[in-house]
Amino acid sequence: MKKTLILLLFIMALLAVPFGIGFITQQRGEQLVEHYRLNPAIHAMENVFQRGWFHSDVLSKITVYLPEVNDKNFEVVVHQSVRQGPVLWGDDRPLVFGFADVKTDIELPVDMQNKLTQALGKNISLLTQLHYDGSQSSTLSMPEFTYLSKDNTHITFHPLKLEGHSNLPVNQVQGTLNWQGIKLSKDDNQADIGQSLSHIDMQQVGVIWTGDMDWHSDEIKINQQAGSLQANNITIKAETLIDEQQRVSSTQSLHIEKVNNQGIEYGPGKYTITLNHIPLSVFEKLDSIQQQIATLPPEQREKAMNNMGFSMFNLLPDILAAEPEIKLHDVLLVTPHGNIQGEFFFTLIGLSKQDMMNFTKIKQHIRADMQLQFPSALLSASGAAQIEAFMKKGWLTEKDGMLYSALHMADGTLTINEQSIALPF
Numbered sequence: 001m002k003k004t005l006i007l008l009l010f011i012m013a014l015l016a017v018p019f020g021i022g023f024i025t026q027q028r029g030e031q032l033v034e035h036y037r038l039n040p041a042i043h044a045m046e047n048v049f050q051r052g053w054f055h056s057d058v059l060s061k062i063t064v065y066l067p068e069v070n071d072k073n074f075e076v077v078v079h080q081s082v083r084q085g086p087v088l089w090g091d092d093r094p095l096v097f098g099f100a101d102v103k104t105d106i107e108l109p110v111d112m113q114n115k116l117t118q119a120l121g122k123n124i125s126l127l128t129q130l131h132y133d134g135s136q137s138s139t140l141s142m143p144e145f146t147y148l149s150k151d152n153t154h155i156t157f158h159p160l161k162l163e164g165h166s167n168l169p170v171n172q173v174q175g176t177l178n179w180q181g182i183k184l185s186k187d188d189n190q191a192d193i194g195q196s197l198s199h200i201d202m203q204q205v206g207v208i209w210t211g212d213m214d215w216h217s218d219e220i221k222i223n224q225q226a227g228s229l230q231a232n233n234i235t236i237k238a239e240t241l242i243d244e245q246q247r248v249s250s251t252q253s254l255h256i257e258k259v260n261n262q263g264i265e266y267g268p269g270k271y272t273i274t275l276n277h278i279p280l281s282v283f284e285k286l287d288s289i290q291q292q293i294a295t296l297p298p299e300q301r302e303k304a305m306n307n308m309g310f311s312m313f314n315l316l317p318d319i320l321a322a323e324p325e326i327k328l329h330d331v332l333l334v335t336p337h338g339n340i341q342g343e344f345f346f347t348l349i350g351l352s353k354q355d356m357m358n359f360t361k362i363k364q365h366i367r368a369d370m371q372l373q374f375p376s377a378l379l380s381a382s383g384a385a386q387i388e389a390f391m392k393k394g395w396l397t398e399k400d401g402m403l404y405s406a407l408h409m410a411d412g413t414l415t416i417n418e419q420s421i422a423l424p425f
Contacts, residue, residue, distance in 0.1 A: 018084040022051045025082055025100050029058060040294035041065055043073060056082040058102075065294065077107040102128040135167045144180070153186040158195075171204040194219035205242055206280060207287040212239040232267075233257035242280060247322055249276040253330070269333040276325035282315050317353045324348065337375035338402055344370045363412045363423060370407040377401060394419050 026049045033047045044063035050056060058080040065073045081103045088098050104127075128138045140162040147155045158180030165174045177198040184191045195218050202211035214237045222229040233256065240250045251274045258267040293304045328344040351365040376398060379387055387403065390396040395416045397404050407416050414421045 018054045018086075021084040021086075021100055022053070022056050022082070025056065025084065026051055033060070036062075040291040052084075054084055056084065058082065079105045079107070081105075098129060100129070104128065135165060137163070137165045139163050151186065153184060156183040158182065173200065173202050173209075175200045188223075188225050190221075190223045192219075192221045193217055194221075202240075207283050208240070208242065208248055208280060210240045210242055210248075212237070214238075227262035228260075229262070230260045231256050231258070243277075245322075246280040247277040248280055248283065249274070249278070251275075264336065266333055266335050271331045272327075272329050274325070274327040274329075276327070277322050278324060279318050279322045282318050285315060285318075286312070320348055320351055321353050323350075335375060335378060337377040340374045340378075342370070342372040344368075363409075366409055366412075368407065368409040370405070372405045373402055375401060376403050 029047070029049055033045060036042055037045055041064055042062055043065055044061075046061040048059045050058075058078075060078040060080075062076045062078065063073050064076055083101050085099045086097055088101055128136055140160075142157070142160040144156070144158050147157070149155065160177070160179045162177045163175060166172060177196070177200075179196045179198075181195050182193045196215065197217075198213070198215040200211070200213045202209045202213070204210075214235065216233075216235045218233060220231045220234060235255045236252065238250065238252045240248065242248055251272065253270070253272040255270045256267055258265065259269060260266075293301055296304055325347040326345070328342070331340070331342040333340040346366070346368045348362075348365045349367055351362065355361040355365075376387070387396060390405075391398065391403075395405060397417060405417060407414070409415070412423075414423055
């Protein structure tokens with residue numbers, strides 16, 4: 001009798017769990033909707049959650065304005081089929097154990113849907129799994145398809161798989177993109193990007209996403225009437241962070257193992273560029289401007305976007321007063337005639353906002369250094385005349401077929417190869 005009672009209680013608990021999970025899933029969904037409503041591109045969002053015992057349905061109608069896609073608001077209908085654990089079954093998906101998963105179908109306006117169907121085909125799948133800790137994982141799969149554009153460009157997309165993981169609300173994202181490649185061809189011109197793999201690990205701090213990203217492609221080939229270019233083993237890495245003074249810094253590096261340009265081989269090649277000390281408040285002000293523009297009537301948005309450059313100019317004092325730094329270092333390209341190498345550094349030290357428009361005072365705060373070397377054999381006939389003029393001024397020196405230059409600026413004085421250069425201000 002006791003065993004029967006325990007078994008009965010276990011069965012009742014097992015049957016009750018999916019309903020509880022459905023309730024929790026609904027709460028998470030409502031939190032996510034509130035998060036999305038903060039996006040200025042979303043003008044309206046209706047969300048209906050029909051909770052069931054083992055299975056729930058969500059229907060969302062979203063009014064979106066994306067000027068780069070459509071010049072007016074359009075409505076997107078999202079239908080989500082939710083399976084509630086701890087045992088997930090049905091809906092043509094495999095039987096598994098888990099908290100919940102969501103199968104998403106997106107219905108776009110008819111004209112846009114026809115365009116996307118022609119371009120992407122119909123066999124695109126998106127499956128999201130909800131986890132017990134409040135996070136979620138998504139997998140987007142896309143088969144190979146070919147698209148012919150209006151200008152007779154053939155585009156072949158090889159299979160793609162995108163896997164992502166985020167918490168709730170979505171302010172931390174981890175993902176892996178595995179793409180078998182893309183090929184574009186028109187007339188006698190062709191570009192082919194080989195298999196690509198990318199990783200991302202980012203988290204949102206205010207309006208900025210910080211973290212790191214890396215992307216690698218085994219090959220990029222470009223064939224044109226003028227010649228061919230092929231690069232092998234290309235890797236790009238990027239990192240963004242915020243320091244204790246609420247300044248944003250970002251670094252990007254590129255490495256290419258080998259480059260073949262019209263039959264001449266170069267490589268390896270690399271560089272790293274760093275932009276330091278941009279105030280977080282600058283990005284917050286830009287985000288505020290963009291949100292204000294998004295709320296304007298369509299006929300006023302274009303004018304506001306055109307005037308955005310002036311708004312960004314007004315942020316320049318904030319940027320310069322934060323002592324920004326630009327670094328270009330580890331520049332190297334191995335060529336048959338010798339190595340191209342270089343370094344560059346620029347910063348402003350101790351400049352106040354009151355002196356922003358006083359160029360005489362600005363130059364006292366500039367610190368800059370540059371070193372450059374490259375083979376003279378790489379120069380074209382048209383560029384040789386300009387190089388010769390620089391050599392006569394002493395801005396370039398030559399030794400063993402290599403050209404050298406060194407720039408330094410501090411305390412309002414600029415020198416190139418240790419020669420003082422008069423500044424125009």
